[in-house]
Amino acid sequence: MPKKIIVIGANHAGTAALNTILDNYKDVDVTAFDANSNISFLGCGMALWIGGQISGPDGLFYSSKEILEGKGAKIYMETSVNSVDFDSKVVYTKDAAGKDCEYPYDKLILATGSTPVGPQLPGMSLENVQFVKLYQNAAEVIEKLGDTSIKKVAVVGAGYIGVELAEAFQRNGREVTLIDCADTCLSAYYDDMFCKRMEKQLSDHGIHLAFEEKVERLEGNEKVEKVVTDKHTYDADMVIFCVGFRPNTKLGNGQLKQFHNNGAYLTDLMQQTSRPDVYAVGDCATVYNNAIEDTDYIALATNAVRSGIIAAHNACGTELKSPGVQGSNGISIWGLNMVSTGLSLERAKKLGFDAAATDYEDWQKAGFMEKDNYKVVIRIVYDKKTRRILGAQLCSDYDISMAIHLFSMAIQEKVTIDKLKLFDLFFLPHFNQPYNYITMAALNAE
Ligand SMILES: Cc1cc2nc3c(=O)[nH]c(=O)nc-3n(C[C@H](O)[C@H](O)[C@H](O)COP(=O)(O)OP(=O)(O)OC[C@H]3O[C@@H](n4cnc5c(N)ncnc54)[C@H](O)[C@@H]3O)c2cc1C
Numbered sequence: 204m205p206k207k208i209i210v211i212g213a214n215h216a217g218t219a220a221l222n223t224i225l226d227n228y229k230d231v232d233v234t235a236f237d238a239n240s241n242i243s244f245l246g247c248g249m250a251l252w253i254g255g256q257i258s259g260p261d262g263l264f265y266s267s268k269e270i271l272e273g274k275g276a277k278i279y280m281e282t283s284v285n286s287v288d289f290d291s292k293v294v295y296t297k298d299a300a301g302k303d304c305e306y307p308y309d310k311l312i313l314a315t316g317s318t319p320v321g322p323q324l325p326g327m328s329l330e331n332v333q334f335v336k337l338y339q340n341a342a343e344v345i346e347k348l349g350d351t352s353i354k355k356v357a358v359v360g361a362g363y364i365g366v367e368l369a370e371a372f373q374r375n376g377r378e379v380t381l382i383d384c385a386d387t388c389l390s391a392y393y394d395d396m397f398c399k400r401m402e403k404q405l406s407d408h409g410i411h412l413a414f415e416e417k418v419e420r421l422e423g424n425e426k427v428e429k430v431v432t433d434k435h436t437y438d439a440d441m442v443i444f445c446v447g448f449r450p451n452t453k454l455g456n457g458q459l460k461q462f463h464n465n466g467a468y469l470t471d472l473m474q475q476t477s478r479p480d481v482y483a484v485g486d487c488a489t490v491y492n493n494a495i496e497d498t499d500y501i502a503l504a505t506n507a508v509r510s511g512i513i514a515a516h517n518a519c520g521t522e523l524k525s526p527g528v529q530g531s532n533g534i535s536i537w538g539l540n541m542v543s544t545g546l547s548l549e550r551a552k553k554l555g556f557d558a559a560a561t562d563y564e565d566w567q568k569a570g571f572m573e574k575d576n577y578k579v580v581i582r583i584v585y586d587k588k589t590r591r592i593l594g595a596q597l598c599s600d601y602d603i604s605m606a607i608h609l610f611s612m613a614i615q616e617k618v619t620i621d622k623l624k625l626f627d628l629f630f631l632p633h634f635n636q637p638y639n640y641i642t643m644a645a646l647n648a649e
């Protein structure tokens with residue numbers, strides 16, 4: 204059992220690692236440092252807060268320095284780790300008062316997360332140009348929205364954050380333009396037929412869509428006033444950039460092996476980096492993606508939590524391997540629910556799979572169920588050669604979210620589309636149909 208474990212970063216991944224150590228290994232001396240002043244902010248609540256769907260941010264935290272210290276950890280907030288000597292196993296910190304300290308470790312868990320990508324464009328330093336990641340970012344945006352002269356908001360990036368925030372600002376009474384260089388929204392997660400449904404939902408609710416447009420500059424006089432793209436100019440009193448995350452790897456650059464795509468720390472199934480006593484978890488680390496059967500980068504709180512648990516057990520001497528991930532995700536915009544896992548057909552083909560898709564559309568419940576019955580669209584993506592299921596997407600006004608877990612497990616366990624054809628699914632008219640759309644989609648596969 205190691206004597207001293209240090210965790211750098213105490214948000215979702217770090218907190219999961221800390222809780223796992225504190226709950227399971229009583230004799231370990233565990234210390235964490237975080238540059239921020241709060242722990243465990245659920246960014247997913249930011250849009251709900253801005254859109255007034257929840258009354259405030261209090262419920263968006265599930266841990267704190269006090270809770271973790273009550274369980275026996277030493278937690279240093281507003282303390283940055285500036286460097287790590289991986290050979291002598293020492294971390295060097297600076298606290299809010301500017302005091303430098305050093306701490307030795309036996310095992311180190313890097314949970315330094317990610318930062319929003321900030322395009323280098325003219326006008327980025329104008330007032331009311333915002334990024335959204337931390338609690339402080341959300342609080343600042345909410346405070347600024349108190350200014351009623353902020354009428355028009357441009358959201359750049361129509362991925363998960365952008366689409367959720369577009370709804371939130373519109374609910375908040377603002378005019379919203381949603382800009383993306385891709386030709387639709389959510390294109391990293393869904394095929395076009397699903398993206399188009401979300402496009403319609405957004406434009407039906409008054410969001411102005413500006414796709415296939417590249418932002419060239421922001422203009423204004425102190426405060427931002429305009430977003431200029433390669434095609435149009437949009438008036439904007441606030442501009443939010445959400446064009447993806449980049450892993451925070453300053454501490455290990457050149458010291459630990461990194462992912463060729465974006466520099467995330469390369470980890471094995473035990474979250475171990477290229478140095479045996481150093482683990483990396485959450486948004487700063489790679490995952491093993493079962494759909495592509497290879498290393499990947501997928502920044503999600505779910506992956507952060509699971510990888511934190513895995514690293515903690517391994518660091519404490521209990522071998523635990525990740526089963527890999529599928530990047531399962533979901534979104535709900537004005538009641539339109541979409542969930543996906545694994546690969547879209549487009550991405551599968553781009554990656555070189557001989558992929559096909561089987562689609563099906565039906566009512567969720569038996570036809571005689573007159574209330575709360577909604578249409579559901581499903582697509583299952585599979586490899587024509589191996590027959591392995593590579594991905595699935597579902598879309599409905601009904602809450603179909605639980606169905607995606609079946610496909611996540613199917614991808615993890617390398618289930619073929621043929622195995623799914625006669626898979627035992629229950630029927631009860633309150634919930635579904637005897638000819639279930641999952642069965643029907645699978646039966647229709649070529
Ligand atoms: C608006 C929004 C909505 C989201 N919605 C969802 C969702 O619905 N579902 C989902 O699964 N995911 C969602 N995510 C993604 C999710 O928030 C991230 O994947 C998650 O935060 C990753 O957790 P992490 O602990 O790895 O990293 P981070 O949350 O980035 O935390 C890293 C921590 O490390 C600290 N740190 C970094 N460097 C140092 C250093 N040198 N010294 C000390 N401390 C350091 C930071 O202060 C920070 O607290 C959302 C993200 C955002 C922004």
Ligand SMILES: NC(=O)C1=CN([C@@H]2O[C@H](COP(=O)(O)OP(=O)(O)OC[C@H]3O[C@@H](n4cnc5c(N)ncnc54)[C@H](O)[C@@H]3O)[C@@H](O)[C@H]2O)C=CC1
Binds near residue numbers: 322361385418
């Ligand atoms: N419901 C969920 O599971 C949620 C998950 N998250 C996760 O947080 C992470 C970050 O989210 P996002 O920032 O939304 O990233 P994202 O990867 O989901 O979307 C980024 C979008 O920005 C676009 N883009 C990239 N560069 C651009 C540019 N220069 N100009 C215009 N558009 C550009 C891309 O085409 C893409 O549509 C992701 O990993 C996401 O999965 C975030 C919110 C909710």
